[in-house]
Amino acid sequence: MSTNHAFPSVTVLGLGPMGRALAAAFLAAGVRTTVWNRTPGRDAELLVSGAASAATAEEAVAASELTVVCLVNYDASDAVLRRPEVEAALKGRTLVNLTADSPDRARDTGAWAAGHGIDYLDGAIMTPAPSIGGPEAVFIHSGPAALYERYAPVLAVLGGTHTHLGESIGRAAGFDIALLDIFWTAMAGYVHALALAKAEGISGRELAPFAQGIGAILPPLFAEFAEDFDSGSYSGAINPLTSGVSTMAHVVHTAEAHGIDSGVMRAAEGLTRRTIALGHGADGVSRLAEVLGRR
Known part of the structure; x- marks a missing residue:
């Protein structure tokens, strides 16, 4: 592999699927790349592609101007980084942390880095490992x-x-957590819908095209509700809460008649009824966010 001297050298700490994808992308671009993982043996393909292997985390960090760490959470990254020998090796260098965790952990890590003379960027990866190196x-x-x-x-x-x-x-982690909230809440709704549909004799394959249609109407609603929320208008012109809560009740009734747990939808229905009881029945869904955020 030829080295592209236009780029600084990079160390990648953590060689799970995402870490290996990051290291492979650096190598493909000709970046001099050193790799290290707590569990040996995950670097074989990367070594064939030209990566250098380090025996210890401190050796790996000392090999490069820039270190990128990507582990399962900040407990794991702290266990690697917050050791005296690694802190000493990182001093005066730059650390980019692409480990997913909460905003408060990101802020704490930023303070730790500043206290040890480490230049620090926090970040998150919003797409799966196979997307790394490509336009997606x-x-x-x-x-x-x-x-x-x-x-x-x-x-x-x-x-x-x-x-x-x-x-x-903490801003990158804040965006990450909010976006994961959308994803996992949506996935919880979808798997609940699959179970409900099956109970009504509808296969997943039959439901999927219509589910995709529901998904397609969401992007413009996201933009509209965001504007309603930020402006404080909470418009219910499309679908007031008094109308929406009725359909939520229908979902709960049908699912529970089949013995399907409906805790997530019951929670949504309960929040909506509480918001209506507070006098906001004519408002739209964005009002729920305001009620959730009340101290």
């Missing part, structure tokens, strides 16, 4: 703008789009 990949970052701009060219070889969301360290 989506990365979000937060931290010092000048630091992000310095390393944006080498991060860009990971493919897709990269967005710097601001200098506050």
Whole structure:
């Protein structure tokens, strides 16, 4: 593999599916790449592609100007990074943390990095490992703008789009958590719908095209409800809560008649009825977010 000297050297800590995909993308772009993983043996294909293997995390960090860490959560990354020998090796270098966790953990890690003389960017990967290196990949970052701009060219070889969301360290994790909230709530609704449909003699394959149609109407609603929420209008012109709660009750009744647990929908129905009781029945769905956010 020929080395592209236009890019700084990079170390990748963590060689799960995502970490291996990151390292492979750096190597494909000719970036001098060192890899390390807590469990040996996951770097074989990367070594064939030209990666250098480090025996320890501190050796790996010392090999490169830029270290990218991607582990399962911050408990795992803390166990690797917050050791005196690794902290000493990172001092004066740059760490980009693409480990998924909560905003408060990101802020805590940013404070730890600052206290040890480590330049730090936090981030998240919003697409699965096979997207890395291709146009579908989506990365979000937060931290010092000048630091992000310095390393944006080498991060860009990971493919897709990269967005710097601001200098506050926790912003990328905040976006990540909010977007995961959408994904997992939607998936919970879909698997509940599959179970309900089966109980009514409808196969998943029969339901799927209509489910995709429901999904297609959501993007414009997301934009509209966001505007309603930010402006405080909470418009119920399309579907007031008094109308929506009736259909929620129908879902709960039908599912529970088949013995299907409906805890998620019952929670949504309960929140909606509470919001109506507070005098907001003529408002739209965005009012629920305001009620949820009340202290």
